[in-house]
Amino acid sequence: MQQDNSGSYRVRVYYEDIDLGGIVYHSKYLNFCERARSEIFFSKGKSPVDGEYHFVVKHIDADFIASGHFEELLEVRTEMTKKRRVSLLLTQSVYNTDDEVKLFEMRVQLVCMRGEKMAAIPAGMLDVFE
């Protein structure tokens, strides 16, 4: 839940995150990254859902590098790499805070929606990532 100014967010690995293999279930990293994106908004006193405006995930390109385990404290680091009129490109990485090993990295494209249509990102939502 901790979100500092530099765009990092910490998440603990719990029972529910582990899969049959004893490691973090692969799609959970996408959840952790979404939580981190939401906390960036909250840390600025804003919300990722602003009236009719919100973001949807359009594309993900993800590398699963190493495994997370129960009890580990992970850190999600988020960086904006491209800003367009209706979309954002972010790079989000997940590290084990103990040994600074990178477990996961993804490039994610977010598209701004107004209701069910694509729309230009409102200024008030855009400056959150700066």
Place this chain on the structure above:
Amino acid sequence: MQQDNSGSYRVRVYYEDIDLGGIVYHSKYLNFCERARSEIFFSKGKSPVDGEYHFVVKHIDADFIASGHFEELLEVRTEMTKKRRVSLLLTQSVYNTDDEVKLFEMRVQLVCMRGEKMAAIPAGMLDVFE
């Protein structure tokens, strides 16, 4: 996804359902039971969400009897035990289909809502459980 007339529903245990202990994560049984309730509606050509009307879980009394494991095919059996004006009491049990061992049983109270207020269950939603 299979739902026959007698109120039974089959669910496979996947990677995502297993927790650190190598067994089905405890709260997943509640998910399995909710899926089974939804399928009862679908099997009658109806939906658990009918306009403003829907059900919320109000109370659960649950026994975790034995453990489910990866690859097992489970069966959720649902029985209506009490019908009131605004609420239903169901008993839902989860069995391993291989050996007929009961893994889980809960008594669940559902309350009918119209928007954000409790409301009498519409006739068309009530007869689904008969």
Place this chain on the structure above:
Amino acid sequence: MQQDNSGSYRVRVYYEDIDLGGIVYHSKYLNFCERARSEIFFSKGKSPVDGEYHFVVKHIDADFIASGHFEELLEVRTEMTKKRRVSLLLTQSVYNTDDEVKLFEMRVQLVCMRGEKMAAIPAGMLDVFE
């Protein structure tokens, strides 16, 4: 992730926790409570999984009192109500931190396992809840 000495744990409601009804999916409260139990161990420098010893949920009696919503910061409060040789009875409640409204309360019975058999709770795991 925050866990203070008095047994309270804070959890944010994210996109993934919300269901069709726009409120926290009912079984997620069990997840939040499990995370809180794990953090009680971590906060004492211990783990809920100690060699072959671990706990399983045996019984839950749960009241769903009010609804949690996106962005809300919830607090799980945990109290041990009964201590037996092989089992513990805890009461766990979930509050909205903004207005102190109680959303959820459950009585949960945990049973200590050594591998696949019930076992007396080791002293080092028992004093965690004191």
Place this chain on the structure above:
Amino acid sequence: MQQDNSGSYRVRVYYEDIDLGGIVYHSKYLNFCERARSEIFFSKGKSPVDGEYHFVVKHIDADFIASGHFEELLEVRTEMTKKRRVSLLLTQSVYNTDDEVKLFEMRVQLVCMRGEKMAAIPAGMLDVFE
């Protein structure tokens, strides 16, 4: 749970799959695809976990094309596009069965592990995808 010979698998969208936006939570498509891969094994009388051998997800490149909604019956279609000594490349697509609209497509690289080390895919696991 239905898996036919041509590599298609059907999954219903339930309450738990929907997020704040009223649509299927983005990472759930990865779960649906993993279930489909597991069912391919089960449909051939095999398991994705064979002694020490199992697969891990190494890379995902995913397009989120359209939104899934509650009650919809989706179909996951799986095709093997490349077979290497230690890894497989699959393309998995998720369709709405009502209107044949494609909601999601991903290219996923799976790596075979023997315990914690990469290993050549055993013949008995490889022919499952043929």
